[in-house]
Amino acid sequence: MSTISQPISAGDASATRGESQASPKVSNPPVLSVRNIEVIYDHVILVLRGVSLDVPKGGIVALLGGNGAGKSTTLKSISTILGAERGQVTKGSIEFNGQRIDQLTPGDLVNMGMVQVMEGRHCFGHLTVEENLLTGAYTRILSKAELAMALERVYQYFPRLKVRRQSLSGYTSGGEQQMTAIGRAMMAKPNMLLLDEPSMGLAPQIVAEIFEIVRDLNQKEGVSILLAEQNTNVALKYADYGYILESGRIMMDGPAAELANNPDVKEFYLGLAGDGRKSFRDMKSYRRRKRWL
């Protein structure tokens, strides 16, 4: 089905991206490679149109775009949970650690070290914070002592959760629920985290707190991170590299600092546009690059 007969190697792909100005991590070999995927919901609704992206080992990559751009669909394609929503990857390929994963189950991926934190947090409101965290370890067979150690590790990153560990999640704040969701993912000992809009609905100070912890996790444990965000500003502050998605297509990509300074990105995504905001696609300076084809 794939339109690409020969996926180009990461070296070739990165050569098109002004690597010299990128953070050193960007030049690491990719742990995750998405190549020209097309996604269709309900057999007819075409949502992703040839999306390609790389996450270098140990990197933080931001997938940016407005509501409905296709960010969640991209993450769900990677974690192979699209089927549950009657979606299907109809073209392209996805590789994790050099292995095609499109035919694997979400459980296989968790065993390989890839864990997704879904949009909207999804904590079990009637369970305590600690019980929620423990549900994240269900794929691992751990002794009581190992479970206690795994919990302690989460509490080191999220001291707030330790304080709230006996509270019912349903009664904790939005920020604490997001922390619980990320902490639960950590219980599976991931080497790759997919985070879907961790900033959604949270106050700026809490968003900063969460992103600092995510960066810590990345730096101290080498966890590679792909995060989908509408909050371009904060995402580019913490990411090494970013992709901008609009209507199911990657419109632009580059090192985070370059994107943050790009006049078009500033105008359309960093809240500096006046009234009459146009689509990114309509920009005079916009040139769609045919990449990896």
Ligand SMILES: Nc1ncnc2c1ncn2[C@@H]1O[C@H](COP(=O)(O)OP(=O)(O)O)[C@@H](O)[C@H]1O
């Ligand atoms: N299960 C589904 N069935 C049909 N269309 C869907 C489904 N999920 C998402 N879509 C559509 O796909 C597009 C992309 O959605 P999504 O990936 O959730 O975007 P984002 O996460 O960037 O807001 C939207 O137009 C949305 O309406």
Ligand SMILES: [Mg+2]
């Ligand atoms: Mg979404």
